[in-house]
Amino acid sequence: LSTGHDLLSSGVAYTCGGVDNTDHPLIIFPASHHGAILYLPSNKLASLIGYLAYMWGPEFSRSSSSRGFCLLIDQCIYDESSLNQLIEAIAIAISNYNITINRALIIQPSNKRD
Numbered sequence: 001l002s003t004g005h006d007l008l009s010s011g012v013a014y015t016c017g018g019v020d021n022t023d024h025p026l027i028i029f030p031a032s033h034h035g036a037i038l039y040l041p042s043n044k045l046a047s048l049i050g051y052l053a054y055m056w057g058p059e060f061s062r063s064s065s066s067r068g069f070c071l072l073i074d075q076c077i078y079d080e081s082s083l084n085q086l087i088e089a090i091a092i093a094i095s096n097y098n099i100t101i102n103r104a105l106i107i108q109p110s111n112k113r114d
Helices: 004-009 031-037 042-055 080-097
Strands: 026-029 069-074 101-107
Touching: 004 042, 026 042, 031 080, 042 080, 069 080, 080 101
Parallel strands: 026 069, 069 101
Antiparallel strands: none
């Protein structure tokens, strides 16, 4: 996965045009494509996050408490290493692309809780 098209078509993350209950745009990480995260270097995953944020325009990407994004992470089949890689990529995206993450919501089935 080296080109921008490959990153988008990987399905690792996408934005659906929806917002959360506080009007922050959603960036979604579906469980169905979690395996691809292990093959993406953190900086490539960060650039995908940055691109998805860019698609919403600068008024949402700027560092501001009233703006930013909500991440929706479906952890149904994520393991600890892929989740850690995703967290690292989010940190890189925040730093390199100057985006704000207002909150991250993690979907976790009850049988996966420790």
